Amino acid sequence: MGEFSSFWLRNKHKVLSRKPRIGFIDVLDPRILEAFHIIKKLDYIQPFLIGLNTIKGSLPGDTETEKLPSEHLLTIDDDCHDQLLKLLMEKQSKFKVDLDEVRLQLNDPLYQGIGHLLTNKIDGLVAGSLRPTAEVVKAALRCIGPKRGNRLVAGHFLIETSERHSSDHTPFLFADCAVSPAPSPRGLSLIAKGAADSYHFYTGKPPRVAFLSFSTNGSAQDELVDRIQEAKKLFHKHNPTFLADGEIQVDAALDKFVAKIKKVEDSVVAGQANVFIFPTLESGNIGYKLVQRFSRARVAGPLLWGLEKPVSDLSRGCTVQEIVDTAECLSDLVMRLN
Structure with missing residues (x-):
């Protein structure tokens, strides 16, 4: 059996003064959680889980919310909620969404993640392991939009x-x-x-x-x-x-x-x-x-x-390795933009 190219090892010995902050929204997916723990051990990416405060119940298996490191969890408090509500309304103004619709969006980790990306709390967003690509693309195009030019x-x-x-x-x-x-x-x-x-x-x-x-x-x-x-x-x-x-x-x-x-x-x-x-x-x-x-x-x-900001979708059939590799590629793009 052959071997993969060295491309996938390009970051193995990379040392960065500032690690790209990559957010993950599908926190009820055990593949995401496994990939999160793998990435957390790497020296060149800071992973964050988004949306736990809007999801009831415990996580898959024996892993409960409180067992996850709090410094890697991004939630939305009241002040942040109001800021993101206003921001997402502005970003989607030409699509004629109303306030109630945006409030519902902010109950969705996808739009929370986009809000954190727009307010620079994270540098890149990985989404889609539990939802159709069309949902991720629609949200990204509406709220982030194409890069200028x-x-x-x-x-x-x-x-x-x-x-x-x-x-x-x-x-x-x-x-x-x-x-x-x-x-x-x-x-x-x-x-x-x-x-x-x-x-x-x-x-x-x-x-x-x-x-x-x-x-x-x-x-x-x-x-x-x-x-x-x-x-x-x-x-x-x-x-x-x-x-x-x-x-x-x-x-x-x-x-x-x-x-x-x-x-x-x-x-x-x-x-x-x-x-x-x-x-x-x-x-x-x-x-x-x-x-x-x-x-x-x-x-x-x-x-x-x-896009104006780094976002990647995932196939719903993705593997843990694909999630890790996608996050690494997104971190490359973050470093280019910064």
Whole structure:
């Protein structure tokens, strides 16, 4: 059995003067609690549990609320409640939410976590192990919003298996796997730009972007193929220095022998792609879960790239290791922003 790339060990000996403060909201999930205790032992992240004061009863198993370290619990007192109530009202003003709706939101650890993020009590937020991605994305887009100058937010997975990592010995990056169900050609080109930037940020390696399809270089004729070709053209027009190609099938993007058979061996991407742009959210979601479930995989995400503040969703099928890896990637982003 093969080994994972060294990417996952990048923080092992890191010493920081200020540890990123990462909040977790799904405190009734035993996987979150196990990951919390693992992360707490690390020297480069401060984990916080959010929302215990609004959840009745004891935590799973034998672990009760009072047994958790109080310095790692974030709650909302009356003064804080009023501050966050006003802040979340302001942030959502264009969505015409009323005061009663925001009061209900503040009973939800997700919105409490976003409030703590907006008021700088934490630096990053991990959510989603017990709720659909759509809920996390909606709250983040409404209350945090895209980073200035950023037109689109997307969900990125860093993913590899014990048998396959990129030719640069890094994970691959899959996008979009969380936000845009059926992006236009322009939307796909923007997703690709964010994914290329994200890959380079996390790995330090040059991105090679593959616009995925069921066709390679015109081998099939369909309006779905036309859409991918247009997305690639737009990407090249606005990002001429990036290496990208498409439309291309997954096997040709990964395997130079297949690329030669399909007559794209001269492509700058074929056989060595490290960033995969899926044509729809549906295909991206299915794709990453197939890799995850059919192999021994290492996964982080979906990391929500393009927000004003660092937030990551989690798959409801995530493992403890995936939660830890996602928190580490989010802490990388925090350190970049700070």
